[in-house]
Amino acid sequence: MTRLLALFALAACSAQPAPAHDPEPGKATAIRNEGVIVEADGRKILFDPIYDNHFEMYHEVPEALSKAIANGNAPYDGVDAVFVTHAHGDHFSPSGLVARLAAQPYVRLFVPAQAVAAMRADANWQDAFEARVEGIDAGFGEMATYALGETRVQALGVPHAGWPARHRDLQHYVYRIDVTESARVMHLGDASHDDQLYEPHAETLASDRTGIAFVPYWMLLDEGGRAMIEGRLNAEHVVGIHVPTDVPAELRASGEDFFSILGETRDIPDTHAH
Template sequence: MRLYWLGQAGFVIRAGGRSIVIDPYLSDSLAEKYRGQRFEHRRMMPIPATPADLGAVDLVLVTHQHTDHMDPQTLMPLAAANPECRFIVPRAALASAMERIGVARKRLIAVDAGETITPFPEIGITAIRAAHETLERTPDGWHRFLGYVIKADGVSLYHSGDTIPFEGLAEEVAPHAVDLALLPVNGRRAELTEAGIAGNLTLDEACLLAGRIGAADLVAHHYGLFAFNTEDPDVIDARSAAADCRLRLHRAKLSVEYRLSS
């Protein structure tokens, strides 16, 4: 299994002979939307790739409908360039997904927390609850925020989506024998919460969660994109150097290939 970071919560995963993309944000749509407002969403890093640069994509996973995870300016061209690609989305966000991805319903796989699907014989995916910053549900009971456990090539990977710690999360993930955790570390701030901008795990909370689910490796992400909502990379690197042998902490970096084998 090989991984590449796309910035924010976005990753490309090559596994089981397939190409999987999670939460890609490869545009400036949020900068356009919030230009001139209190929290401008100007990029701290350039767009690392275009949807076309990703090559052939078999599957896209979307954790929730916030634009830096479900971006129409990224997903529509990705869908157009890959007509056989399917999209796994929260059932709670199905209507938004149809609008923002611009594909027929048959190309969308709607899931809710606790469900396991096998989109390809060699790949299994389980949806996990997430709290961004609360465990929100629709009137129908569907969870608005999800994470995913991906099993392929004899290894297990957990992408939490956007989440904070909540009771039962570690116990829900631990039985999946996760080898690698991809966790956000930008934390949460009162001024952002008051402005309606939900937060995430802090770096300390991410390390604690990774340890509790038994992951040997943690890739810290969701930093370095928006100046008002990030973590200092030097802080992540310092914590990485101090990490004990039971947990290897890596700061997500562009143009770096991460490899995971059974």
């Protein structure tokens, strides 16, 4: 009888539903300048990870780091996709990205069409790469949307800072990406903070709350930039990027959050319930 009762108890326990699994929060890790790794639920993406020119202001990408990113050495392994905001030398390396395509046969690349043209001109370009490269050609005020498995990608056409006096013809994209349902991130590259330039995207930005938005640090120190961030981006947390090697004293004193050290991390707030 005792054994029979034990069997009944074991069966009852087995019938109980498994406890709900609380996924680990998504994580963002600094690379250099505007480079960021985002990881969530086994998925991994990179923003602006390799570039050729530091303009004697920003951290260089040492050869060893560039090779690690290109070859997919940890922690740059298992990357699903790489996103490039624009084809400026402090955000983009044609040879570095071509090397990554060659070394990692499954990685996808999302870049402005202008950047694709530069990559095709690289001596190591292969026609076989075309299938894994998405050349984005949406205009300012337009949006291109892609599905990367279960990951939703939105590329919003927003001009580079200084437009229209400078960079008039430069393709520049703000990315908003649902890495998972609970890990939504945004990367602004060098986007203008002019509020009017975000008006065509107002409905899109208001529709879903973003966990972390990565913005050029000078937006955080400018009244107009802060107003645009607070009024438009619909983000839970904001992190400044594109920080010079000599961190501005004004930024240090501001109390704003920013990336300036290779490997520092931030958890991505869960906005699934919002």
